[in-house]
Amino acid sequence: MARSSNVRILDGNNFVVSEDTGDIEATPSEPTGLFSLDTRFLSTWVLTVNGERLNALSYDDLQYYEARFFLVPGMATHYIDAKLSIIRERTVGGSFRETISILNHDEKPVDLEVRMEAGSDFADLFQVKDEILNKKGEIYSEVESDRLRLGYRRGNFKRETIISSSAPARYDGQGFAYTIHLEPNEHWDTQVTVQTLALGPGGRDLRMGLRAHGTERLALQHDLEEWVRTAPKVNSEGDRLAATYRRSLIDLAALRFSPLSLGGAALPAAGLPWFMTMFGRDSILTCLQTLPFTPELSKTTLRILAALQGTRFDDFRDEDPGRILHEMRYGETAAFEEQPHSPYYGSVDATPLFVVLLDEYERWTGDVALVKELERESRAALKWADDYADLVGNGYIWYERRNSDTGLENQCWKDSWDSISYRDGTLPPFPRATCEVQGYAYDAKMRAARLARECWDDPEYADQLEREAAELKKRFNRDWWVEDGEYYALALDPDGRQCATLSSNIGHLLWSGIVDHERAEKIAHHLVGPRLFSGWGVRTLAEGEVRYNPIGYHNGTIWPFENSFIAWGLRRYGFADEAATIASGILDAATYFDGRLPEAFGGYPRELTKFPVEYPTACSPQAWSTGTPLLLLRTMLGLEPHEGHLAVEPRLPVGMGRIEVLDIPGRWGKVDAFARGRLDLNH
Incomplete structure (x- = not known):
């Protein structure tokens, strides 16, 4: 390439x-x-x-x-x-x-x-x-x-x-x-x-006190060597996976960003060249991907986002009390309020995901002190979802920008203007509610219930959250299920009509746990079926949908980060072979990008191309693409915290060979994990 x-x-x-x-x-x-x-x-x-x-x-x-x-x-x-x-x-x-x-x-x-x-x-x-x-x-x-x-x-x-x-x-x-x-x-x-x-x-120089590696090459080299040395070691047959893992570690080191006036702490910047700053959603999802390998990123990310959590109603910045920021900028246009990113809060998913990351971080590390430290911010985030995000009054999280000049129209992760559509290709009115965000809200309530019971000493609040989560799950499975397609709708419009397009968003529902078990197999079949799965990965929009375009930003391209979460969700519901299929496609694609997965690549069928087709303006490196191989490693090896120990249940793609991950950190100290793929009998 x-x-x-x-x-x-x-x-x-x-x-x-x-x-x-x-x-x-x-x-x-x-x-x-x-x-x-x-x-x-x-x-x-x-x-x-x-x-x-x-x-x-x-x-x-x-x-x-x-x-x-x-x-x-x-x-x-x-x-x-x-x-x-x-x-x-x-x-x-x-x-x-x-x-x-x-x-x-x-x-x-x-x-x-x-x-x-x-x-x-x-x-x-x-x-x-x-x-x-x-x-x-x-x-x-x-x-x-x-x-x-x-x-x-x-x-x-x-x-x-x-x-x-x-x-x-x-x-x-x-x-x-x-x-x-x-x-x-x-x-x-x-x-x-x-x-x-x-x-x-x-x-005064505004950057005084930022985390600094030093200006000399030797200091930068030492910092990188220490970063790689303290991370788990990955060895694999053929070295391709190990090389991709190392590339990811190095890119994560490069993307560490220190916000102004926050003491030099670092979190993952979203990506180069356009997004070398902090993004709530991107930083959280990257931390979820990398948590078993670089847990320190999660701790600083949670603290930084908590420090900048919304405290007031501000239509210009789409700010509400309890809302987690979307993006922070430091340039001239933000300084003079020519755009609202100082910070901007127009993200509908970062707030529940903040609670999800806090729980996942504690499950891995046992850091109860941080959970107690961020109790107020977590409760505020959950209150935002219930009190301020339900714009229609039916128990779902909706979005509609209040700043019509510079605010984002679509405030889900698929934030391009045409990413949410009805089956006939037309665009729904606002407010809109996308399916994956409801899954995040369900997950946040379930996880917060555990934290309330085990860390905050508030069993009544835990019971309340579990009741609300159960009601949300029941309601969601009723309102979002597309009967004639047997999948979940991409979104609802304010009248409750379904945007019944088949999209990758259904994969997020699996890792959140909101899918009824009797429907999970249908979702798994769609995700690895020919309309969504190209052979390299799951497309953002299914082939055959009106707005499908294999190089449409959110309407047919393949996003590596999303595929890693889809694979994780498939493992959660017991579909290990389907998860391995997706992992194999994405990791194969990584070899054509010298181990550095881009933000997105073309959704063309694999049999049409010898290599994945590059998306012309993709960010590279990009944080959640960099985190993709790490979450796929976790998924393939079946790494999950369980009662204070690390459970390992490998299921590798056919022909992958032996993998070993050494010194995985957590509340258990450091442990190793080993796996071997099944033989490819066709070769």
């Missing part, structure tokens, strides 16, 4: 997207540049030698935070005659550093004019995404003897990019340059440092 020409390196709060030469030439619609806190701090970063652009021989993305580019002057036809080698080594961490090395291979000395064009449009990431660059403040540059300062100010909102070099350079308003002389076989190098500043009132 062809590699993208864009090179991406990142470290939580900062990322760089460039061409394969290392150059950056951004336009308002191109997500290339150096970004931090939703602002582009470098939009131009172009290296020339004697006025000539450079061409790439190759590049190495050495780690998530560093890359190396091997370049020569001239066009491709001149490579064989190249007398110079140029190497750019780049690291992003607390700052952006680039070492430029030039080697003279000629038998004669050379005189070179080396120049870096540098500039910044200070675009807000929302402006880049929407292809609208409308700056209302002042962009400035200040040339000093030993540095170039690029800046943007609008009221108290101020961002600066400061560029300096270890070798003496000549700075001007558009970049900096060197004049160098190289004898035969001599080399020259310099280290360029780019510091980014996010300044608030009084000139």
Whole structure:
């Protein structure tokens, strides 16, 4: 599979997207540049030698935070005659550093004019995404003897990019340059440092106190080595699964994001390039996927989301008391309330999922202290579901945005405008209620009942929650069942009419436990049947539905994260072979993406393609795709906490071979799990 020409390196709060030469030439619609806190701090970063652009021989993305580019002057036809080698080594961490090395291979000395064009449009990431660059403040540059300062100010909102070099350079308003002389076989190098500043009132850097790996490569390397060392070890026959697991661990490390003013704690950012910030839903689901392997992410995620839980009614931000945020942004458009993400609460599922994660975290870790610490927030989340989310008054969770200018229309995980439709393809009115969210609400009530009984010393509340959950389950199985298709409707409209399309959402109902057992087999057959299952994975919308499109964002593509939860749900209801079928398809697909599953890929039938078809604008890495192999490992091995111990009940796909997972952490200390797949008798 062809590699993208864009090179991406990142470290939580900062990322760089460039061409394969290392150059950056951004336009308002191109997500290339150096970004931090939703602002582009470098939009131009172009290296020339004697006025000539450079061409790439190759590049190495050495780690998530560093890359190396091997370049020569001239066009491709001149490579064989190249007398110079140029190497750019780049690291992003607390700052952006680039070492430029030039080697003279000629038998004669050379005189070179080396120049870096540098500039910044200070675009807000929302402006880049929407292809609208409308700056209302002042962009400035200040040339000093030993540095170039690029800046943007609008009221108290101020961002600066400061560029300096270890070798003496000549700075001007558009970049900096060197004049160098190289004898035969001599080399020259310099280290360029780019510091980014996010300044608030009084000139204080808003990022003071954030979790920092350090700005030096050695500190970043040590942090990554420690992250991998403390995680469970996975070994597998053929090494493909083990390699995918390691890729996931490394990408999770890269995606650790530290919100401002919350003490440097880290949670998973949603994905690069558009979503390098915290998302309630994405962070929670990623933590559920990765809990057996990186439980510390769940603890910090729960605390951060609890600290930012809604406390008031705010129509602009779709905020209610008890509601868990959807998304937080730090750029100019959020600062000046040109969009509501400061934070924005327009998610209908993050709130019940918060309670689900808290219970699952305690089941694994035994951390009763955190459950007690977050009791008030958990009760508020459950109250939100009952008192504020039931917009129709029939006991379900509904959504309708209150900010019609910038709020999300669809506030479920399938949040594109056309993802919820009737069977004839038309779109229902608002408010809408999607099926999987009712499952999350049921699950949250059942789990909170356990916490109330075992941790909060409130058995009456536990009994109440269990009664409410039972009533919800009975009501749901009556109102959402599509008789002529034998599956659950995607959604209901405000009049109670079914959006009777066959969708992947029915798989979420299994892992939530809301499905009546006598109907579970029908759901399992749909999920691995030809309309939904492509051979690579379960499509978001079934083939044959009016809005089906194999590369429609939520109307026919395959989302790896969703497939991992569907497989988990199938195991919950005893459909181990069906779960293994889905796991096998997704893990096979991962090998074509070098172990890094993208946000989504095409839903074309597997027999039509030798490899999964890439979705053109998919985020990569993306947190819940990164978590997918980890939840599939848990599902295949049947790992479940049980009465203070870890139960293991493997069921691997046919032909997978032996898997071992060592040092799985939990309330039991650390234990190992082993499994072997059944032989493929057809080969």
